[in-house]
Amino acid sequence: MFAVAYVLGLLLSAFALAFLLPIGCSLVMGDTLWPKFLLAAALTAGCGLTLAAATVRLKRELRARDGFLLVTLGWLLLSAAAAVPLRLALPALSFSGAYFEAMSGLTTTGSTVLIGIDALPPSLNFWRHSLEWFGGLAIIVMALAVLPLLGVGGMQLYKGQAPGAAKEERLTPRITETARALWLVYALITAAGIVSLRICGMSWFDALCHAFSAVGLGGFSTHDMSIGYFHSPAIELTLVALMLVASLNFARHFIALKRLSLDTYQVDPECRAIFVMLAVSVIGIALLLTWHGVYPGFMTALRHSAFNVVSQATTSGLTTQDYQRWPAFAPYWMLFLSCIVCSSGSTGGGIKMFRTLLLGRQAERELKLLVHPAAMAPVRIGGRPIPDSVGHAVLAFIFLYFMTVVCFTFALLLSGLDFDSALAASVASINNTAHGFGPPGGVQNLHALTPLQTWLCTAAMLLGRLEIFSVIVLFTPAYWRK
Numbered sequence: 001m002f003a004v005a006y007v008l009g010l011l012l013s014a015f016a017l018a019f020l021l022p023i024g025c026s027l028v029m030g031d032t033l034w035p036k037f038l039l040a041a042a043l044t045a046g047c048g049l050t051l052a053a054a055t056v057r058l059k060r061e062l063r064a065r066d067g068f069l070l071v072t073l074g075w076l077l078l079s080a081a082a083a084v085p086l087r088l089a090l091p092a093l094s095f096s097g098a099y100f101e102a103m104s105g106l107t108t109t110g111s112t113v114l115i116g117i118d119a120l121p122p123s124l125n126f127w128r129h130s131l132e133w134f135g136g137l138a139i140i141v142m143a144l145a146v147l148p149l150l151g152v153g154g155m156q157l158y159k160g161q162a163p164g165a166a167k168e169e170r171l172t173p174r175i176t177e178t179a180r181a182l183w184l185v186y187a188l189i190t191a192a193g194i195v196s197l198r199i200c201g202m203s204w205f206d207a208l209c210h211a212f213s214a215v216g217l218g219g220f221s222t223h224d225m226s227i228g229y230f231h232s233p234a235i236e237l238t239l240v241a242l243m244l245v246a247s248l249n250f251a252r253h254f255i256a257l258k259r260l261s262l263d264t265y266q267v268d269p270e271c272r273a274i275f276v277m278l279a280v281s282v283i284g285i286a287l288l289l290t291w292h293g294v295y296p297g298f299m300t301a302l303r304h305s306a307f308n309v310v311s312q313a314t315t316s317g318l319t320t321q322d323y324q325r326w327p328a329f330a331p332y333w334m335l336f337l338s339c340i341v342c343s344s345g346s347t348g349g350g351i352k353m354f355r356t357l358l359l360g361r362q363a364e365r366e367l368k369l370l371v372h373p374a375a376m377a378p379v380r381i382g383g384r385p386i387p388d389s390v391g392h393a394v395l396a397f398i399f400l401y402f403m404t405v406v407c408f409t410f411a412l413l414l415s416g417l418d419f420d421s422a423l424a425a426s427v428a429s430i431n432n433t434a435h436g437f438g439p440p441g442g443v444q445n446l447h448a449l450t451p452l453q454t455w456l457c458t459a460a461m462l463l464g465r466l467e468i469f470s471v472i473v474l475f476t477p478a479y480w481r482k
Contacts, residue, residue, distance in 0.1 A: 002058035004069050005051055008077060012048025015078055016041045021130050022085065026123035029205075033089055033123045040084040047081075065479065068470050071142060075462060079103040082131055089124050090114075096451045100458050105131025107465040108139065108347055110219020110317035110434035113447045113454065117224050122205060128220050129209040136216030136347035137186050139465065140250045141179045185253045190215045193242045200234040210318075214242035217347040219317020219434030227307070228320040236307045236320060247274065247314040249345035269382040270343040270353040278313055281337060282306045285330050292327050313337035315348040317434025331435075335424060338431040349432030349464050351401060355394045357381050362391055400468045405430055408460045415453050425453075429460035 019041035026034035062070070082102035087095060097113040104111050105128055117125065193211035198204055206222055213220050223229035227236060245253070248271055255264045265271045286298060286305035295301040304321050311318045312334035323331050340356040342348025358381060365377045378385040405426050412422035425446070428435035446457065463471050473479050 001069070002055045003060045003062055004066050004073065006055040006059040007062065007070060008073055009048045009050070009052030009055065011074055012077060012081060013045050013052065014048075015081055016045035016048065018130065018134060019044070019085070022123040022127040025126040026121070029122040031121035031123050033085070033121050036088040037085050037123065037127070040081070040088065043084060044081040068473050068479070071466055072462075072471050072474060075103075075106060075466065079106050082106060082127075085127060086124070089121065094451065096454045097447075100446075100454045101128065102131060103458050103461050104434075105129075105218065105220065106135040106138075107432050107461045108132050108135045108216045108218040108315075108349070109429065109432040109461045109465075110213070111428070111446050111457070111461075112220065112434070113449070115224070115447050117222065120222075125222050126205070126209060129212040129218075129222075132216035132218030132220055133190065133212035136218070136246070137183060139347050140182050140186065140345065142466075181254050182250055185250055185257060186215065188257075189242070189245055189253070193238070196238045196242075197235060200238050201232055202230065202235060210239065211242065213318065214239050214316060215246050215347065217243060217246050217314055217316045217342075217349075217432075219311075219319075221318060226319040233303060236303070239318060240307055240310050243310055243314045243316050243318075244275075244278075246316075247342045247346050247348050249343045250347075251345050252343075267382060268343075269357060273353050273357060274341055274343060277337070277341060278310060281313065281333065282309045285309055285326075285333065288327055288330060294326060309334055309337070312433060312435060313341040315342055315350055315431050315433035335427055335431075335435050338433045338435065339427065349430075351398065354381070355397065358386060358391060358394050359398065361386075362395075397467070397469065400472065401430070404460070404463055404468055408456060411456050412453060415450060415456065417453065425457055426460060429457045430464035432461060432464050 019037045023034045023037045023041070026032070026037060079099060079102045082105065083095070083098040086093060086098040086101055090098070093101075093114070100111075100113055103109075110132065112128075114120070190211050193215055194204075194207050197207035197211055202210065209220075209222050210227075212218075219226075221227065221229075227239060248265070249268065252264050252268055252271070256262055282302070282305050286302040289295055289301035289305060290298045295304065307318075307320050308323050310316075312323075315338050323334070339350045340353060342350055342352055344352045344354040346352075358379065361379045361381060365379055368375060368377050379388075379391055380386065405423075408426040408430070409419075409422045412425055413419065417425065424435055446454070449457065
């Protein structure tokens with residue numbers, strides 16, 4: 001415990017440096033908020049250094065089981081630190097709302113409790129988007145370097161000793177080198193996104209913020225109307241490309257960049273499944289919208305379907321239309337897609353496509369064994385056999401995932417939400433996507449939630465982002481036994 005506290009102290013101290021970004025933005029944009037960010041940085045650094053100094057004599061080499069406590073407490077503490085400037089700059093915002101907003105950013109969920117976003121000080125808007133960018137990078141490193149060591153929900157496939165194609169995704173032998181490699185790819189994609197959005201007509205400020213949001217697959221925007229504010233097909237197409245790239249395994253991006261070849265995507269079963277499912281969904285919903293006369297022609301319906309379906313499916317949450325006014329099938333199908341579309345090792349949330357494919361292969365094997373009980377039928381993905389231990393871990397994860405959705409849905413029902421809103425809020429929060437719910441016009445914004453409902457959604461975001469197991473294991477007696 002004390003060893004974990006020491007690392008948390010160092011983590012908080014390092015996070016204080018992140019406040020330099022909004023301080024610089026405040027000075028450049030002249031919004032006078034820099035003293036509040038400076039105070040937040042001082043408080044964060046002070047708490048972190050105090051915690052590290054108090055536990056430095058008790059530090060030791062961290063064990064694998066310490067990782068569960070570290071990632072959970074790390075996200076909780078960093079969210080608290082990130083909420084400080086929000087609370088200082090917006091006195092009318094409650095602590096519950098500020099903490100929700102910070103957690104939504106760091107988990108790249110993108111739901112917001114703020115209204116009048118267009119009128120927010122630029123540095124505060126920039127801080128919200130920076131949280132999504134930092135959170136996205138942390139998620140990738142956690143998925144490809146930390147969770148495999150902890151064996152969470154089938155992610156042990158990415159350990160160095162894993163068979164088959166996963167060996168390629170063991171980027172480097174050390175976590176620090178892996179983090180550095182992923183940071184490089186992440187930064188290059190973000191830079192390309194910023195330049196592309198500027199060319200398409202966004203201001204440098206909007207381009208920076210929305211590139212952070214798209215690459216982190218978060219739904220924050222600098223405008224209440226989200227991407228609908230710009231009315232630009234070029235901007236929408238650029239963001240679709242960024243969201244698609246961010247929904248794929250970043251290890252694949254690193255390998256493609258290292259080899260200067262796209263072959264790694266062609267052999268990736270997740271990549272193929274993601275693009276097929278998205279293509280079918282985009283065209284299908286465009287046809288549905290045309291049939292119901294929501295838009296005057298198929299091409300207009302296809303434009304709006306493409307952006308909003310990709311955004312919701314990849315757990316981004318940026319919007320161009322109030323899709324709550326579409327036929328009911330569309331928003332619920334998009335919510336379903338957010339559960340399964342994103343690849344493991346991406347900045348997206350949900351069950352992930354790898355686990356979905358594995359469950360499908362296991363179902364095929366069981367059907368085959370019913371007909372041929374003595375047959376040897378190993379589960380294969382991409383032509384590679386998957387160990388039974390990984391399959392069992394994935395089954396356990398899926399069970400906990402759905403039970404978590406059920407528990408939060410009932411909790412939100414008890415708090416006073418109607419069923420549709422409770423289910424949508426629960427699934428969206430656990431999938432870390434900013435899905436609309438409630439009456440038409442309620443897309444993305446959760447400012448009407450009560451404090452209890454806000455905390456329930458905050459807890460769901462944390463559970464979903466940390467792959468459920470990492471949090472729940474802390475509440476088992478076995479974890480605390482020596």
